[in-house]
Amino acid sequence: MEILTKLEELILLAVWKLKEEAYGVSIYKHLQKVTGQKMSVGSVYFPLDRLVKKRYLKAMKGEPTPRRGGMSKRYYLLTDAGLNILNETKKVNDTMWDGYTALKEKKVRI
Amino acid sequence: MNKGNQKPPVTAKFFLMLLLKRSDHYSYFGDIEEMYNDLAERKGLFQASIWYWSQALKLIPGFIADSIQGSITMFKSYFKTGIRNLLRYKFYSFINIFGFAIGITACILIFLVADYVLSYDSFHEKIDEIYYACREEIVPNGIHVSYVTQLRLIEEILSGYPEVESGTRIYGTYPVVQYKDLKFNTEIAYVDTSFFNIFSFRILKGNPADACKIRNNVIITENIATKFFGDEDPIGKILNVDYDKDFIVGGVIENIPGNSSFDFDILAPFENAWELQEVRRWDSFSSSFLRTFLIIDDPETAEALERKFSSIIEKNLGEDAAKEQRIGLIPFSDYHASRSNDNKYAQALLAMGASVLIIAILNFVNLSTAKSFYRSREIGMRKVLGAVRFQLIKQIILESVIIAVIASLGAVISVGLIVPVLKDFTGLDIMFNPLGSVSNLIYLVIFILTIGIISGLIPALYLSKNRPVESLKGSLKAGDLGITLRNIFVLVQFTFSVILIISSTVIWSQLDYMRNFDIGLDKNNVIALRMSVRDFPETENALMRFETFKNEITQGENIQNASFSMNVPGVNNTTRRTNAVPAGSSKENEITANILVVDEQYFETYRISFFKGRSFAEDYIVDRQGRTIVINKTMYNLIGDSEIIGKSIKVYGNLHEVVGVINDYNFRSLHDEVNPLVFFCGSKNNIYPNHLSIRTDGSNMNEVLKFIQNKWGELFPDKDFEYFFVEERFDSLYDTDQKLGSVSGWFSVISIALASLGLYGLFSFTVVKRTKEVGVRKVLGATVSQVVGTLSGKFVLLILASNIVAWPAAYYIMNKWLQLFAFRMDIDIVHFLVSGSIAFTIAFLTIFLQAARASLSDPVDALRYE
Known part of the structure; x- marks a missing residue:
């Protein structure tokens, strides 16, 4: 099984959660909300392209709106392979995190 | 949303x-x-x-x-095909690379020389603010400019004109300088304290603030420091000048670059110059003998200043004088150009280098477009596979850049090898060091890329135009569109070559003309020795020993006679000039004449013939007293008095009787007109001889020289024996012209060789293309000569046409060059005919052999391959 990068993993999860509403802006906003991190828009697109290339995601052309300067959206859908890899990743993550309890010690500021 | x-x-x-x-x-x-x-x-x-x-x-x-x-990725592919193409058409690649390499070599070499000459004095930071004063005198035959000024001019200028920031005098002498046992004649320049604020010579040792400010301190160049002191620290050492004055070395400056207008070994504070006899003697506003340099912040005030300076003349020499002479200001940046023709020669060289480069570039363009026939299939295939035109252009330009880079490597190596030779040949202190500085390297890279891109551009535009279907089918006629262009290029190449050949023949003829010109004196077989009383501590004693030496020498075998003089003809140093007025004549008839001091044997030694009157002679006491003069015919003509003998002329304020008129002789190079000359006799005018000229009969030269040297050793054991042949000095006057002649000769050879090489390549394409046509013609009964005619006819016409273009251009250029000579030959139609036929013969031979081979071949072979 292939090990995804954290960003790829997060993006796949975001697409799964957003269902039919998963396109560039919504994915980006969702990620920003969950992680609380500021990131550049571009940083979402390269992993998205990569995931499409690996066939975990499927891209579909959507409707153009005036708000987008007349350009169409590009929706992403999770493929079966994408679902599979998410399941496997979850399994690995669970195993890895098993038995871990949140540390009580002082937080180390990075 | x-x-x-x-x-x-x-x-x-x-x-x-x-x-x-x-x-x-x-x-x-x-x-x-x-x-x-x-x-x-x-x-x-x-x-x-x-x-x-x-x-x-x-x-x-x-x-x-x-x-x-x-x-x-694409670059890799282009590079690969580029190299493959080079290897596939080896002969054409060779022509291209070889041609380019020669063109670039020529260009770099020429650039080095031209840059050296054109950047004369530009190492001074304040070059644009430095001016030098000159004296302009209005004389009947025009304005006479002299670059030496009065001793006290600078004091007048600095005290009265705030526009002038600072200034310095420079007075050069050439005395004997001694340190312990070492003695050399050395150039000393006496300068004012602001010298280092004006000129940028780098001080290596010693305190720059004190430079030229402490009275007994001198600054010496690195060369002189090693000459006298070797590895020892020169600071504080004592140098004796002229057996008289001691100086302490206070500083060392970097050696003076070769392209500097000044050349001195030692700098001394000007205060010391006051102790020199001649300086004291010339301390008046009517004597000019030293150079004056000024710093003027605002160049726009220079012209106004020149006008204001007239009050200086008025104050010191009176109102009348102010009408006849003025003080001019000339920018220092023009100093070198105004005193030599170097800049014109440098421009000529640049033009030649550019011509050769253009010929090489056109070769490349021509051959690449002609070659397109073979490449159209590749280009077509690339187009079919989706290459856009811009990509093809990029590819072809890259190929020409590859060729340019390979050629440049060759060129850089050959330049490196040639530079030492060139240094000897030109006597210029040029250097080639492409890796020496980043900017050099960048210039070189830009230069190479530019050549590559320029030469690749036309083939690229042309090749990428082909339509893919036609080129793949093979129905495209090889370079239909390129033919006119290629013909023009061949025309241009041969035009340049013919111009270069004509220039060389004209330059050679002029050199020949000057060599055979009757200059009015016999310069052959005269040995000149440097004998100056300044080199000796005691003047009277030295003069006596000189006389003894001369008497003993003339006893020698094969020696006819000898004479002392201040100057030797053919040496282009500035002789003193003064104004002369015939007695009883008004000031308007003043003539500016050069003064020469000679002894009684001078005219005999140099075999100068008399037009009228007599020579100086020992029987006449008046001659030695300096009361008589001999003039030359130019002077005689200017005075316009046919009964001049026995009359007097006022020179240096005194009347002198004219005893003889000599026929004109060229005492300087043939670049210059013959000036009016006044000869004084003997050494009683406080003007001592500098040279002894010895006339020999030309046989046993080695023994004669040995004899003279032995005598010299007996009489002057502690002096170096310095001699030269007057004839060689005369030849050296035309050094630059001689060098220009041989350079242009070389360039003609290179250019005609390159042009022919290109023509050969181009013609071989034509022959291949027309193989079938030749076959058909022969089958239908054409003779060999007819076929040769058809094949080469167009090229022959082109070469003839290039002659027609080249002749007027060459005439114009050479006419300009000949203006540099006061004595010049006429340009003859023969020069054009000879040069034209040389170019024509070479070009014709280039194509004739191929044409003959093609027309002699069996038509069956030509027609069979269908």
Whole structure:
């Protein structure tokens, strides 16, 4: 099984959660909300392209709106392979995190 | 979602559009605009715009990485095909690379020389503010400019004219300088304290602030420091000058660059010059003998200053004098150009280098377009596979850059090898060090790339034009469109070559003309020795020993006679000039004449013939007393009095009787007219001889020299024996012309060789292309000569046409060059005919052999391959 990068993993999860509403802006906003991190828009697109290339995601052309300067959206859908890899990743993550309890010690500021 | 719709900044949008060419990023473009609208609603337009811009700018690094990756892949492919093409057509690659290498070599060499000459004195930081004063005198035959000025001119200028910031005098002498046992004649320049504020000579040792300020301190050059002191520290050492004065070495400066107008070994504070006899003697406003340099901040005031300076003349010499002479200011940057023809020669060299480079570039263009026939299939295939025209242009230009780079490597190596030879040949202190500084390297790279791109451009535009279907089918006629262009190029190449050949023949003829010109004296078999009383501590004693030496020498075998004089003819040093007025005549009839001091045997030694009157002779006491003069015929003609013998002329304020008139002789080079001359006799005028000229009969030269040297050793055991042949000195006057002649000769050879090489390549294409035609012609009964005629006819016409273009151009250029000579030959039609036929013969031979081979071949072979 292939090990995804954290960003790829997060993006796949975001697409799964957003269902039919998963396109560039919504994915980006969702990620920003969950992680609380500021990131550049571009940083979402390269992993998205990569995931499409690996066939975990499927891209579909959507409707153009005036708000987008007349350009169409590009929706992403999770493929079966994408679902599979998410399941496997979850399994690995669970195993890895098993038995871990949140540390009580002082937080180390990075 | 469908609320207000704001437009993002146009430039940023355009920018994004540029960066996001790839279609799968199209949605990204929409996303970004949507977010921009969101942000505009929440935080305002300004913030949103900034955000939009930042998004665009963030894309740049990725974009660059992307495009480099893409082009590297293509670059590899182009490079590979380029090299393959080079190897496939070895002969044409050779012509191209060889031609380019020669062209570039020539160009770099010429550039080095021209740069050296044209950058004369430019190492002075204040070059644009430095002016030098000159004296302009209005004389009946025009304005006479002399570059030496009065002793006290600078004091007048600095005290009266605030526009002039500072200034310095420079007075050069050539005395004996002694340190312990070492003695050398050395150039000492006496300068004022502001010398180092004006000129930029770098001080290596010693305190620059004190330079030229402490009275007994001198500054010496590195060369002189090693000559006298070797590895020892020169600071504080004592140098004796002229057996008289001791100086302490206070500093050492860097050696003076070769392209400096000044050349001195030692700098001494000017205060010391006052102790020199001649300086004291010439301390008046009517004597000019030293150079004056000034710093003027604002160059625009220079002209106004020149006018204001007339009051200086008025004050010191009276109102009348102010009408006849003025003080001029000449920018120091023109100093070298105004005193020599070097700049004109440098320009001539640049033109020659450029011609050769153009011929080499045209060779390349010509052959590449002709070669297109063979390559049309490759180009067609590339087009079918989706190459756009721009890509093809890139590819072909890259190929020519590859050739240019290979050729340049060859050129750089050969330049490195040639520079030492060139240094000897030109006597110029040129250097070639492409890796020496970053800027040199950058210039070289830019130069190579430019040549590569320029020469690749025309073939690229032309080749990429072919339509793929035709070129793949093979129905494309080889370079139909290129033919006119190629013919023009051949025309241009041969025009340049013919111009160069004509120039060389004209230059050679002029040199020959000067060599055989009857200059009015016999310069052959005269040995000149440097004998100056200044080199000896005691003047009277030295003069006596000189006389003894001369008497003993003339006893020698094969020696006819000998004479002392101040100057030797053919040496281009400035002889003293003064104004002479015939007695009883008004001041308007004043003539500026050169003064020469000679002894009684001078005219005999040099075999100068008399037009009228007598020579100086020992029987006449008046001669030795300096009361008589001999003049030359130019002077005689200017005076216009046929009964001049026995009359007097006022020279140096005294009347002198004219006893003889000599026929004109060229005492300087044939570049210059013969000036009026006044000869004084003997050494009683406080003007002592500098040279002894010895006339020999020309046989047993070695023994004669040995004899003279032995005598010298007996009488002057502690002096170096310095001699030269007057004839050689005369020849050296034409050194530059001689060098120009041989350089242009070489360039003619190179250019005609390159042009013929190109023609050969081009013609071989024609022959291959027309093989079938030749076969058909022969089958139908054409004779060999007819076929040769058809094949080469067009080229023959081209060469003839190039002659027609070249002749007037060459005439114009050479006529200009000949203006540099006062004595010049006439340009003859023979020069043109000879040069034209040389070019024509070479070109014809180049194509004739191939044409003959093609027409002699069996037509069956030519026709069979269908």
